[in-house]
Amino acid sequence: MKNTITKTNDINLVEILDRVLNKGVVLSGDIVISVADVDLVFIGLRVLLSSVETMEKLKSR
Amino acid sequence: MGNLLYIYCITLREPDLKNSDLCDDIFCIRHNDIYAAARLVSSDEFGETNIEKNLCKMGWVIPRVKAHMNINRIIMKNMTIVPFKFGTIFKTEESLKEMIDAYTPQLMDNIYKLIDKEEWAVKIYCDMNILNKKISETSERIKQHDQKIFCSGPGKAFLLKKKRDELIACETNKILDDYIKYCFDKFSSQSHEAVINKLFTENANLHKNKMIFNSSYLLFKKNVNGFFDTIEELKKEYSETGFEFEYSGPWPPFNFVNMTEVQKNK
Numbered sequence: 001m002k003n004t005i006t007k008t009n010d011i012n013l014v015e016i017l018d019r020v021l022n023k024g025v026v027l028s029g030d031i032v033i034s035v036a037d038v039d040l041v042f043i044g045l046r047v048l049l050s051s052v053e054t055m056e057k058l059k060s061r
Numbered sequence: 062m063g064n065l066l067y068i069y070c071i072t073l074r075e076p077d078l079k080n081s082d083l084c085d086d087i088f089c090i091r092h093n094d095i096y097a098a099a100r101l102v103s104s105d106e107f108g109e110t111n112i113e114k115n116l117c118k119m120g121w122v123i124p125r126v127k128a129h130m131n132i133n134r135i136i137m138k139n140m141t142i143v144p145f146k147f148g149t150i151f152k153t154e155e156s157l158k159e160m161i162d163a164y165t166p167q168l169m170d171n172i173y174k175l176i177d178k179e180e181w182a183v184k185i186y187c188d189m190n191i192l193n194k195k196i197s198e199t200s201e202r203i204k205q206h207d208q209k210i211f212c213s214g215p216g217k218a219f220l221l222k223k224k225r226d227e228l229i230a231c232e233t234n235k236i237l238d239d240y241i242k243y244c245f246d247k248f249s250s251q252s253h254e255a256v257i258n259k260l261f262t263e264n265a266n267l268h269k270n271k272m273i274f275n276s277s278y279l280l281f282k283k284n285v286n287g288f289f290d291t292i293e294e295l296k297k298e299y300s301e302t303g304f305e306f307e308y309s310g311p312w313p314p315f316n317f318v319n320m321t322e323v324q325k326n327k
Contacts, residue, residue: 016127020315023146026146031148033147
């Protein structure tokens with residue numbers, strides 16, 4: 001069980017993005033991405049996931 | 062090779078970075094007995110104006126976010142880490158050391174809190190059709206309402222049937238709140254710390270069923286197996302409600318780092 005991220009080893013990209021972009025030590029580096037920037041990523045992700053979903057629907061037809 | 066310092070995490074010991082290709086160009090900067098795992102990155106990618114543009118390109122973001130996570134995971138296999146948020150950059154080593162000077166007590170508090178512990182995530186999804194069916198079969202309120210429908214004429218029965226859907230939705234929300242609170246209390250009682258995270262939006266939820274609960278737990282390593290047993294017990298307990306429990310970990314402890322920012326004098 002140890003050293004596996006999930007039972008099935010299926011790492012959910014959204015889960016990774018959520019942790020890495022929204023959490024952890026947030027300190028003033030000389031450059032650190034802002035909350036607004038993180039929102040841009042999630043907008044991009046939604047577009048990406050929507051297009052993946054559309055492709056899957058097309059494939060299953 | 063670039064000229065900016067990208068920080069992944071800090072540790073109390075020098076991480077062993079030799080055994081992974083991913084860590085080839087990662088190195089450590091030691092200051093005040095704290096090691097920062099860093100990589101040199103280029104200002105073309107991570108400079109103030111360019112990072113904002115690059116964040117719009119998922120083809121750029123995804124591999125770098127995955128690398129950030131994986132490097133933290135590799136380092137945490139052998140030691141306690143305090144993970145940094147993606148894209149924390151210092152222009153010089155001196156500037157990084159100034160940050161460590163300003164935050165040494167807080168960074169140390171975080172490291173000591175995280176020693177011998179792991180972050181695990183638990184999500185609960187629900188097949189709402191199964192739950193609604195279960196509620197309509199077992200709820201006393203719904204049973205009484207059905208009796209009213211049965212005894213009413215066609216016009217009144219039509220209106221009461223419409224109200225039945227609202228009643229089921231109301232009962233469902235109440236039951237979900239009770240169940241989730243019960244599960245969270247069970248999990249929290251075995252954790253050093255626990256947090257309830259935001260539910261993923263529909264677009265971001267890749268699971269076939271609705272996400273109803275998203276949580277993370279900081280567990281003593283010795284308690285992890287007991288925690289799994291609790292999940293298995295709850296799975297059995299809720300097997301007929303349409304609940305599906307999904308757990309993952311150990312994650313770098315992103316959810317359990319607490320830092321209060323000190324005003325920086327530029």
